[in-house]
């Protein structure tokens with residue numbers, strides 16, 4: 001993972017490289033999510049897809065919780081966490097306990113009712129940066 005970096009309008013940005021294992025875990029259980037298909041407009045049109053990104057392997061998110069704007073903590077690994085025994089990677093907000101998957105989609109029952117925001121972004125050239133996590 002690269003970030004958070006203060007990169008857009010003074011807001012922290014998370015840039016995450018998602019492995020094949022992380023990508024396959026993304027849509028294992030969409031019933032746990034409040035807005036699995038990103039129907040609310042929290043991303044540019046080019047990121048309104050199952051990965052919420054321009055390319056599946058690189059995720060770019062505003063690093064703020066939509067509830068009251070604390071900074072969620074990345075918990076990238078696919079392993080049980082104290083706040084979720086079935087954790088499949090994502091972000092946990094320490095302020096009031098909102099949980100988000102690795103596409104920034106909020107889990108049902110979280111204080112936040114919205115997915116994390118995807119900022120407008122693009123890559124220089126045709127290829128994405130590689131080798132960072």
Ligand code: FES
Pocket residue numbers: 065066067068069070093094095096097098111112
């Ligand atoms: S600010 Fe994140 S859960 Fe309240």
